[in-house]
Amino acid sequence: MTTFTTVCRLDQIEVEGGVAALVDGEAVAVFRTYDDEVLAISNYDPFSRASVLARGIVGTRGEIPFVASPIYKQGFDLRTGQCLDDAAVRVPTYDVLVADGVVSVGRRRESHD
Numbered sequence: 001m002t003t004f005t006t007v008c009r010l011d012q013i014e015v016e017g018g019v020a021a022l023v024d025g026e027a028v029a030v031f032r033t034y035d036d037e038v039l040a041i042s043n044y045d046p047f048s049r050a051s052v053l054a055r056g057i058v059g060t061r062g063e064i065p066f067v068a069s070p071i072y073k074q075g076f077d078l079r080t081g082q083c084l085d086d087a088a089v090r091v092p093t094y095d096v097l098v099a100d101g102v103v104s105v106g107r108r109r110e111s112h113d
Contacts, residue, residue, distance in 0.1 A: 029054035
């Protein structure tokens with residue numbers, strides 16, 4: 001059974017915005033897309049080596065919801081964690097649950113290889 005950590009209320013995340021949370025000792029970035037989907041990836045940007053992805057710019061590339069790192073602007077697919085600018089780089093993704101307007105984050109997902 002997956003344990004979820006309460007992060008915040010859904011209305012505390014701006015549309016196309018993100019928040020950072022500590023989940024089981026890991027820095028996680030939780031995002032709300034333009035269509036109200038809530039997704040979570042690691043907050044750690046492997047290019048700048050800083051926990052900054054929650055402060056990135058959220059948008060879409062085609063049909064892919066993504067965040068652009070606020071440092072060097074690499075894009076990361078919010079569904080898979082795959083870097084859209086470097087096929088060799090991927091960040092972890094996390095399970096998300098939204099219930100009664102409350103956002104909770106669960107365990108790190110297995111890699112999507």
